[in-house]
Amino acid sequence: MEKYSFFNDVDNDRVYYAEDFAEYFIPFFTNGIFNNGCNVIANNDNMSVNIEAGRAFINGYRYYNNSSKNLTIENADGVLNRIDNIVIRLDLTNRTITTQVVKGTFADVPNAPDLVRTSTVYDLRIAKISIPAGTTEITQDLITDTRFINSDCGNVISPIETPDTEKLFIQIQTAFDKQLNEMNATIKQFKTDTDEILTNTNENISNKLSEYDKNYETTMDGYDTTFQKKLTDYGLDFGTWFTKVKNTLSADVAGSLLTEINKVNDRVDGLNIPTKTGDLTNDANFIDKSVSELDNFYDKKQIDAKLSTVYKPKGSVNTFSDLEDKKATAQVGDVWDVKDTGMNYAYTEAGEWDDLGMTIDLSDYATMEYVKKEISNSITKALEASY
Numbered sequence: 073m074e075k076y077s078f079f080n081d082v083d084n085d086r087v088y089y090a091e092d093f094a095e096y097f098i099p100f101f102t103n104g105i106f107n108n109g110c111n112v113i114a115n116n117d118n119m120s121v122n123i124e125a126g127r128a129f130i131n132g133y134r135y136y137n138n139s140s141k142n143l144t145i146e147n148a149d150g151v152l153n154r155i156d157n158i159v160i161r162l163d164l165t166n167r168t169i170t171t172q173v174v175k176g177t178f179a180d181v182p183n184a185p186d187l188v189r190t191s192t193v194y195d196l197r198i199a200k201i202s203i204p205a206g207t208t209e210i211t212q213d214l215i216t217d218t219r220f221i222n223s224d225c226g227n228v229i230s231p232i233e234t235p236d237t238e239k240l241f242i243q244i245q246t247a248f249d250k251q252l253n254e255m256n257a258t259i260k261q262f263k264t265d266t267d268e269i270l271t272n273t274n275e276n277i278s279n280k281l282s283e284y285d286k287n288y289e290t291t292m293d294g295y296d297t298t299f300q301k302k303l304t305d306y307g308l309d310f311g312t313w314f315t316k317v318k319n320t321l322s323a324d325v326a327g328s329l330l331t332e333i334n335k336v337n338d339r340v341d342g343l344n345i346p347t348k349t350g351d352l353t354n355d356a357n358f359i360d361k362s363v364s365e366l367d368n369f370y371d372k373k374q375i376d377a378k379l380s381t382v383y384k385p386k387g388s389v390n391t392f393s394d395l396e397d398k399k400a401t402a403q404v405g406d407v408w409d410v411k412d413t414g415m416n417y418a419y420t421e422a423g424e425w426d427d428l429g430m431t432i433d434l435s436d437y438a439t440m441e442y443v444k445k446e447i448s449n450s451i452t453k454a455l456e457a458s459y
């Protein structure tokens with residue numbers, strides 16, 4: 073059936089009704105609110121909400137509220153929860169468009185009431201009000217804004233069609249969730265890698281300490297064995313020398329001893345000790361080539377290059393933290409002593425400090441001076457006993 077409008081009336085042949093005007097505007101505007109109006113807010117410190125001023129369009133009919141409107145929310149239950157709807161309702165039977173509270177049903181897990189959309193009543197839901205059991209005041213966190221959900225209300229921002237902001241929101245939320253999941257996965261992997269590195273580091277440190285302990289014990293055993301052997305050798309040499317001296321000395325002990333000393337001095341004076349390389353004699357043909365012809369020897373430049381990486385004592389610092397400050401000017405081979413631990417550290421090509429070991433306390437061992445003194449004392453006692 074063809075319809076058209078609007079023309080001037082001639083003898084009552086052009087009669088128009090309100091629904092004709094509504095039908096006229098439907099192609100130009102979709103249902104919803106205009107310019108983000110009709111916001112639901114809670115600032116009354118009681119069981120009520122305010123609907124801010126705004127306009128709406130429902131199936132060709134206009135709604136306009138030019139001031140804030142207060143709506144009362146029924147009291148909460150003491151045990152069960154409830155969700156109410158705040159709607160802008162078109163009622164063709166009563167010829168009204170008003171904002172109303174549609175009360176929900178009490179339940180442990182409640183749902184908002186279904187929207188009423190019939191041939192005579194049509195609802196735009198602009199908010200949901202959550203009313204937990206025992207609620208005595210509606211606060212803003214209990215209000216869910218549904219004005220921009222097209223299936224509930226929508227926002228009239230174009231004379232042709234309202235953009236589907238719901239799909240855009242879902243797309244943004246999906247991208248955010250994906251990014252968040254990727255970040256959480258990265259953090260989890262980082263923690264796993266860090267735990268593995270720490271575990272390996274602890275194992276390496278433990279193995280290194282065990283190796284140092286073993287090497288230390290081996291070294292100290294070697295020192296002790298060598299020292300004991302030296303003491304034994306000194307004792308044997310002294311015993312042999314003393315026996316010889318005792319057999320040589322006659323009744324004139326002083327004279328005989330002086331004679332032996334003079335013999336030793338004569339032998340020392342008779343030694344021809346070279347003072348320069350030109351005095352050396354190649355009697356064993358040890359070197360029979362010039363330096364440039366030697367295959368297994370280094371020249372001065374090569375020796376200097378080798379010596380550049382030899383450990384170079386630089387001094388002492390109080391703590392390892394002080395040693396870290398030396399990195400800026402450190403050279404490969406620099407060695408520093410850390411006083412609080414007694415450890416020595418060398419600077420490596422990798423730019424790190426490598427521990428060389430700690431100071432060994434040899435205070436319980438006899439020194440060379442002590443041994444010489446004891447030998448001298450023993451000689452004196454032996455000489456005194458021979459008189």
